[in-house]
Amino acid sequence: MRSATTPLDLLVPGPEHLPLDPAERRLAELYAASPGDGPSVRANFVSTVDGGAWGPDHRSGSIGDDADWRVFRVLRAAADVVLVGAGTARHEGYTALDRPRDLPGADRPLELALVTRSGRVPQQLADGDRPPLVLTGEAGAATARRMVPADRVVAVASAHDPDEVDLRAGLAALAERGLPGVLCEGGPTLLAAMLADDLVDELCVTTSPCLVGPGPSRIVAASPAGAPGEEPRPAGIPASPPTPARLAHLLHAPGSGTLLARWLLR
Template identity: 65%
Template sequence: MTSTTAPPPESAGGRTDLPPLDVLLPAAEHLPPDPREERLAALYAYGPPARGAHVVRANMVASVDGAAWGPDHRSGSINDDADWRVFRVLRALADVVLVGAGTARAEGYTALDRPRGLRHLHDAPLELAIVTRTGRVPEALARGDRAPFVLTGPAGAAAARGAVPADRVLVVGHDAEGTSPGPDAAVDLAAGLAALADRGLARVLTEGGPTLLGDLLAADLVDELCVTTTPTVVGQGPGRIVAGAAPSGTTALPPRGARLAHLLHSPEDRPGSPAGTTAARWLLPIG
């Protein structure tokens, strides 16, 4: 999960106090702070769709020992300014941010806007879509000025339509037996992504949480996995960036290969951004 904790104030042209980044792979390069972030955005440019009409990029942050959050159960307690720099660019390039309703509630999501100073990278509105089996929408989003899209199954349709306008509700689910919907009716993520693409929202950025990322991986719907590792050690307690039950009859998904597209490193040690943060972009082949 990535944090939505408010950053320090920005100037009209964007922040210039963020840490520089070294591109370790594919070739050594230095990216000093840049209000327009055009070179960093080029590294994260979306590729063509490989699994249909959409491209799904996941962005997560983890500690060195694999924790997905810190003592406050929020990712903001383990991220830093180097992670924030990448986070802003990823949001600037996406059409829609996809999150689980639990993550939206825990991280305090509200209606999204393009990061200040980066609207030149993509001038369309940035949409938010949440996934919820029950159809319950976090109150802060239901009462907001711009409602999110809600991906839910038949059992959650009524609750979702009671919380947000009906045209923002995408009913894309079925129960395990394929009969009448029950409280555990699954959300068909593939159908949900297709429905978003039909609305012009093909460049998808999912920010978790771990259960949603696990479900997307299990359905082979993730094209890219971007993982920032911050130089922190949390210890026992927090979960990994991927969670959820493994497919029936298994203990884990079969291991699959991934190709490293690039690896960034923050060399500077400063308050809020200690040296050693890395940001990796992994490309996942179709399973």
């Protein structure tokens, strides 16, 4: 297990210095989920200064650092389920998830849920001992049931297109399974769809102190061509009016300059 070595400074509403703490007690307080009924969706992404969502290897991990890792672990420890697009899970090499063992709540299971229109599940997950939950439409459900146990398939078809995934219904289905705390980790196309449907309660963004130039998409990408590993969608996701966001806090890693912001969208 990787260990954290980067201290953090809280700039907003600080200032406050957050020394290294194996249990991450103060970070857990800062990222405590807002109370409420029903599903709660938090998205966590990393971006370069010039807006790139991944580095030269087309993976988000290549632009993250130790400061980002600290927050990443705290967010996973607080979630009930991690939600990702199947293409992102395939491209980033997702396997069955475990909570950080040295953080509170490590004894609780952490579920992985895939969003996939086609129903195809990455082989490394389909063959694992703990297959993911699969959120898909009617046609995708038939494919998914051939890859994972039927009770892991959540068929939530859109009323407008039975082969499309109704994300709102998918979140409700997860909550009914006792998984209301959702952590969305990507990719950019899924985040765009979630934002377009007004399903994201807060957005955590790490700004990595580097530039990658043209090529990588933003963390929100309407075009499937701009997001490696994302499955094609039959139509582009339309641009939406600007969504107001309120800054809950801003962390700064003094050694690297990395910034970590928690934005509340509700």
